Amino acid sequence: MNPSCLLEAQAISKRFGGVRALHEVSLTIRQCEIYGLIGPNGAGKTTFFNVLTGLCTASSGNFNFAGAPLDISAPHLVAQAGIARTFQNIRLFANMTALENVMVGRHLRTHAGVIGAVLGCAATRAEENAIQQRAVELLHYVGIADRANHLARNLPYGDQRRLEIARALATDPKLLALDEPAAGMNATETAALRVLIEGLRNDGLTVMLIEHDVKLVMGLCDRVAVLDYGEKIAEDVPENVQRNSKVIEAYLGA
């Protein structure tokens, strides 16, 4: 395995009854790259994310992550290993504040017990303060610190997307998987999102994204894989993918 490789998917297949959602998809994502996963609707992009993050089990195939086999049997194990994701349809804790949403994300990396909390023990208090402080930092990072105490459901759409990214970042991931982060965003919001994602990469994070906005993908990603009917039909730098005849066929129809 290439040392700069962070995630390696080996022949991942997923069937839903007779439907072949993913068929032997193999791909590698390198450290610190922005990797795009594109394809027509129903090509299996979100299924790939769901399998990778343990939300549904693969029919066959396996993953290596950061030099070790990745246990995808439960979502929190994947999160523990260092993969965080966002969702196509935003799934925030709607009735909690923005700050609290991010604080939940810190659960993975903190361990204070209940008894300590009830007794107000010093170590617990220190940890709870640290959780809160880190959450505030992350809200700053994604640029919505001024909304910390707003309920998630009252945030504007673009800010909800940012909040979901902040919550994912709270789990200290090595790989951030974004499922259509620009969906429903206007041009200004998309431009700001692009700056945010580039910033994440510059800060050492590896980003994998599913996106329909071709302009965003081609401008942002270092490499792009194309799925069609559950199969990978191309994987290359954006310029080459755009010229690939299979890709053009998949998007425009034969």
Add this chain to the structure above:
Amino acid sequence: MDTFLQQIINGLTLGSLYAIVALGYTMVYGIIQLINFAHGEVVMFGAMITLSVISAAAGSGLPPAAMILMGVAVAIPACMALGYLLERAAYRPLRKAPRLAPLITAIGMSIVLQQIALMIWSRNILSFPQILPVTLYEVAGASVSSLQIIIIGLCLVMMTGLAWIVYGSRLGTAMRATAENPEIARLMGVDVDRVIAMTFIIGAGLAAVAGLMVGIYYGLAHYTMGATLGLKAFSAAVLGGIGNIPGAMVGGILLGLVEALGAGYIGELTDLCGYSTLNFLFQSRCADGGNLVLFGSNYQDVFAFVVLILVLVFRPSGLLGERVADRA
């Protein structure tokens, strides 16, 4: 004596007890959408265990407060263990079953616990040793007992404590996250099973203290005491909006007030001799200040259920609104 003020005081006492028990129902419902019908029995166990401890210590000459503390020190961990056991043995295996299955199991557990209590503490009505000297204070024509003050105060302290846990601690954040979306909470590293177990344990701890207070307040304990109390607390939780924690607090206190005021005035209001237009019908009964009361204060228990029915008909989501899960 001022009936109104007196019944307000009685209602607040009763209501804060209902609120504490209702919290147990509403917390569990909020997190796994289960109505834990065995919760009333946990309250009963709390009362029974403290009664046993206090009775055993009664001859020792310890100060009453020490005996009560001993009772609490045994009852709280015992009830917490019981709450944990219920969740672990009865409900967790049914976590993915259709919702009716755990509901019926809850009713079954309530029967099982009653029968266990029957075997341990007999079918008799047990009287709580009256170890606390009760002082009565006169306030504007109504009397308040020191016991009532202690109960209301203790309930307020517990409610504040719970509110702090739920809205201010790491566990509470995890509880609310799990209530909203267990799948995403798990993805964020929340140990969902542990959070659910903690919810049962906290509810059972509150129930233990409530059991002690109910026992001392009424001076009685019986193996079926949890059933009516549980149903009323459940009504209180529904009144406030089941799954909603502030709702259970408000619902409990309102229900206590409704019950107390209802019991205080129903005799007067249904005294047919009090209505001069009807007097001619019952001249013989009403002569010389006689009365013809249709419903007496023994109808007290009816009010909780009338309230429950009215809420379910006119505002099923409760006063403060049911916790609505926004599942994607």
